[in-house]
Amino acid sequence: MGYRLYGRRQTGSMAIEAALRLCGADWTLADTPRPTRAADRAALLQINPRGQVPILIHPDGTVITEGPAILSHLAAAFPAASLAPAPGTSARAWHDRWLGFCHANVYEGMLRELFPDRYTLDPAGGPAVAAAATDYVRCHFSIFEAELALRPDTTFFCGTIPSVLDIYLWMLCFWIDADWLATTCPGLAAHWHRMRALPVLIAVEKAHFG
Secondary structure (H helix, E strand, C coil): CCEEEEECCCCCHHHHHHHHHHHCCCEEEEECCCCCCHHHHHHHHHHCCCCCCCEEECCCCCEEECHHHHHHHHHHHCHHHCCCCCCCCHHHHHHHHHHHHHHHHHHHHHHHHHCHHHHCCCCCCHHHHHHHHHHHHHHHHHHHHHHHCCCCCCCECCECCCCHHHHHHHHHHCCCCHHHHHHHCHHHHHHHHHHHCCHHHHHHHHHHHC
16 A cells, blocks of 8 residues: 555645655555535545645555655655655755755745735735735745855755755745746756756646646
């Protein structure tokens, strides 16, 4: 029995699907549209109390949520795929730092940008929430761009093989203005296009944005 991924198009499920493909895991997709009926939402809450995807069900039935936790699990469970530097190394510490940074700041900021009404009790406050979120997200992209300038000799963030950090940033770049990215964060833009050229990720991109 393999993994079961609960996800939907153009969500954080995209990175998990990419990692599952890259590590060669046995998995199936449970397409999980945004619940519109109370019964459907209640069923999703039974699996994840936050009612969010992605959710990865381990072959033994363990529920794994939160993108970085899922990605870190897959990197550890399939070491031959080299989806992260070796545990305990400084390279792994760097990798995990920035994976957490991107999830806590960029991903969360993008949710505020895309769904501002969820983050205010003022019916008229949505546009201001979205505008502030756009600035916040771009600030954190720029912080990571500056970090990349200190690592100019790597094809991917941790060497010659894509890591789950590479996958996560590849996903996030689909949700930011491409012209802004190319102008302000050329290192990240170049990385995004390198990742988009990988055959496995071409298939995932098509599934989510085709």
